């Protein structure tokens with residue numbers, strides 16, 4: 016029985032496949048390599064000395080997905096594939112709605128045809144309505160995405176809820192990621208955004224590597240302890256292990272649940288810069304720039320539910336996140352911002 020991972024060649028997907036292989040699962044990946052490359056899974060197989068079956072197909076092509084389910088006995092699906100840039104989604108919203116929602120509908124249709132009804136879905140903390148309160152966000156916080164990317168995740172969560180209401184034999188876990196960062200400690204796989212990074216940590220590692228001159232800190236006038244934005248950064252290996260805890264749940268129970276995957280701690284931009292400088296020994300020059308459109312002040316997770324119901328909690332702190340991100344950057348100088 017195999018686990019199908021959609022988007023398994025990506026940053027989070029490759030870390031998830033590594034953990035699944037190490038946990039003894041048979042892994043099948045479908046990925047169209049639109050935002051990833053086959054290198055990552057080659058390295059995962061070298062690190063684990065185990066093999067992954069990879070189909071370079073687009074989830075939008077139902078006939079390709081039918082072939083995958085015909086060729087393998089799939090027990091559960093972990094669905095990561097989708098476009099994921101908050102800023103890009105605001106400029107091409109229809110592309111995001113078409114890609115993220117249609118691919119999920121096709122996947123669920125094919126799963127239903129093969130009577131595969133255990134699903135772990137990659138959702139996001141961006142489904143939550145913004146808050147100015149400096150309090151942890153629980154799964155019962157009101158939903159209210161403020162960008163098309165987050166809204167695709169919110170819509171898909173609603174679709175999955177109605178799918179479950181229509182057929183309670185489904186078992187679905189929807190994982191709301193906070194801010195995934197860092198890399199496997201081998202330095203062989205990690206985040207490799209094409210072009211100039213949008214996200215904070217890969218931008219910092221590019222500055223540390225001399226690929227970019229300085230970090231722009233988007234706003235220091237937020238209502239936070241030092242004026243800069245606060246986020247819940249979670250090590251990508253902890254995130255991957257959270258998926259395995261959710262997989263065990265969907266393989267043993269029916270129902271539908273959402274879980275925050277975060278550390279429960281919020282760190283400001285300046286605190287992340289200081290942590291990175293301390294662990295890397297590299298100075299990170301920065302300027303204070305205007306706030307970025309769509310940014311919220313504070314976002315960090317209440318992680319009680321995942322701990323109580325999945326038996327999972329994040330173990331790695333921001334120093335490990337910064338050290339592992341830096342090791343990946345140094346081991347892969349081609350992670351150039353100017354590709």
Ligand code: WQD
Pocket residue numbers: 099100101138139140141192193194195213214215216218230231232233234243244245246284307310
């Ligand atoms: C973090 C903080 C910025 C870059 C991400 C993903 C999104 C979702 C949630 C999964 C903010 C500041 C950033 C820079 C900066 N993940 N910043 N200078 O916006 O929280 O969203 O996590 O679904 O997909 O995009 O993450 O890393 O872009 O920003 O000052 O050059 O760093 O203002 O306070 P964000 P981020």
